[in-house]
Amino acid sequence: AQSVTQLGSHVSVSEGALVLLRCNYSSSVPPYLFWYVQYPNQGLQLLLKYTTGATLVKGINGFEAEFKKSETSFHLTKPSAHMSDAAEYFCAVSAATGFQKLVFGTGTRLLVSP
Amino acid sequence: DARVTQTPRHKVTEMGQEVTMRCQPILGHNTVFWYRQTMMQGLELLAYFRNRAPLDDSGMPKDRFSAEMPDATLATLKIQPSEPRDSAVYFCASGLVQGPVTGYTFGSGTRLTVV
Numbered sequence: 001a002q003s004v005t006q007l008g009s010h011v012s013v014s015e016g017a018l019v020l021l022r023c024n025y026s027s028s029v030p031p032y033l034f035w036y037v038q039y040p041n042q043g044l045q046l047l048l049k050y051t052t053g054a055t056l057v058k059g060i061n062g063f064e065a066e067f068k069k070s071e072t073s074f075h076l077t078k079p080s081a082h083m084s085d086a087a088e089y090f091c092a093v094s095a096a097t098g099f100q101k102l103v104f105g106t107g108t109r110l111l112v113s114p
Numbered sequence: 115d116a117r118v119t120q121t122p123r124h125k126v127t128e129m130g131q132e133v134t135m136r137c138q139p140i141l142g143h144n145t146v147f148w149y150r151q152t153m154m155q156g157l158e159l160l161a162y163f164r165n166r167a168p169l170d171d172s173g174m175p176k177d178r179f180s181a182e183m184p185d186a187t188l189a190t191l192k193i194q195p196s197e198p199r200d201s202a203v204y205f206c207a208s209g210l211v212q213g214p215v216t217g218y219t220f221g222s223g224t225r226l227t228v229v
Contacts, residue, residue, distance in 0.1 A: 034217065043118075043205060043220035090157065100211055101170060102147060102218060104157040 002027045002093045004105035012111040019063075019078040021108050023091030026072065030096040033074040035065055038088045038107075047089075050074065051096070061085070086112045116140045118208050120221035127228055132194040135224045137206030138187055146189045147207040147218065148174075148181055157205075163189065164211065196228045 007022040025031055032051050036044040048059025055067040065076045074091060091105040119138040127133055139146050148160040161171040161181040171181060178197070183189045193200055203225050209218035 036220075043222045044207075046217045046219070049217050100145075101159065101162060102207075103159065104149075106156045 002031060002095060002101070002103045004091050004093050004103060006089075006091050006105035006108050008108055009106065010109045010111060012113065013081045014113050015083055016080050019076070019081045019085065019110065021076040021089050021091075021110065023065075023074045023076065023105060024072050025074060025091070025093045027093055027095060032094045032096050032100070033065075033067060034092040034094075034102070035059065035063070035074075035076050036090045036092060036104075037061075038090065040087075044090060047076070081110075081112050083112050083114070086110055116219070118206055118219050118221035120204075120206050120224050122224060123222065124225045125227070127196055127226070129197055129228055130195045131228075132192065133196050133200075133226060133228075135191045135204050135206075135226070137189040137191070137208075137221060139189060139206070139208030140219055141187070143208035143210050143219075145209045145211045145218070146183060147205075147209075148189070148191050149205045149207065150202045151205060151223070152202045160191070160204075193226075196226075198228045201226055201228050 003026045005024045034049045035047040038044045048057050050057050050067045058064045063078045088107045088109050090107045094100045094102045121136045144165050147162040150158045160174040163183050166183040180192045203223045205223045207218040207220045
């Protein structure tokens with residue numbers, strides 16, 4: 001079975017500061033990992049994903065994440081926050097084989113202040 | 115851009131009524147998920163389909179919820195009878211799973227209010 005833990009339900013940063021959203025996963029088989037963003041009253045939009053290959057993955061809007069198997073982590077970062085980054089961010093995991101059910105974490109709300 | 119279409123966007127209904135939510139997955143996608151989102155529970159997986167066959171609906175209250183894919187272009191989620199605790203946003207997502215998954219695309223959701 002797969003599960004995801006997102007540390008911190010809220011993260012506050014100043015505009016221009018580093019964004020770091022934490023995600024740890026549990027999986028008994030090799031995982032696929034995802035980050036999604038949700039703006040108010042909208043659906044979820046894929047930011048980036050890790051399936052195989054390079055462990056540092058780059059996504060849209062300047063975000064990137066690094067898959068660290070030894071730490072079972074997939075933290076999301078962005079060097080410089082923008083006001084438009086304020087949203088809810090979800091980490092998700094699925095197995096790389098079999099049914100590949102997509103399981104989400106509880107989400108982290110990113111607040112960006114001027 | 116290809117998109118997942120969900121209808122209706124909003125639904126207000128009285129307790130006890132039947133509610134049907136519809137989802138049109140992206141053409142060519144072979145996997146469809148239904149999620150429910152609430153403030154208290156977050157994103158809960160209700161059901162998912164691969165090539166129209168149900169793979170897992172263990173997250174769905176069986177006595178009142180049902181999910182089907184009558185054809186490759188339509189997935190439905192039905193609640194009968196509806197209850198106030200069913201009030202939530204229901205999302206459909208689709209993706210192509212054929213080796214490494216390409217990622218799942220979410221619809222805009224159906225906001226259900228049961229009064």
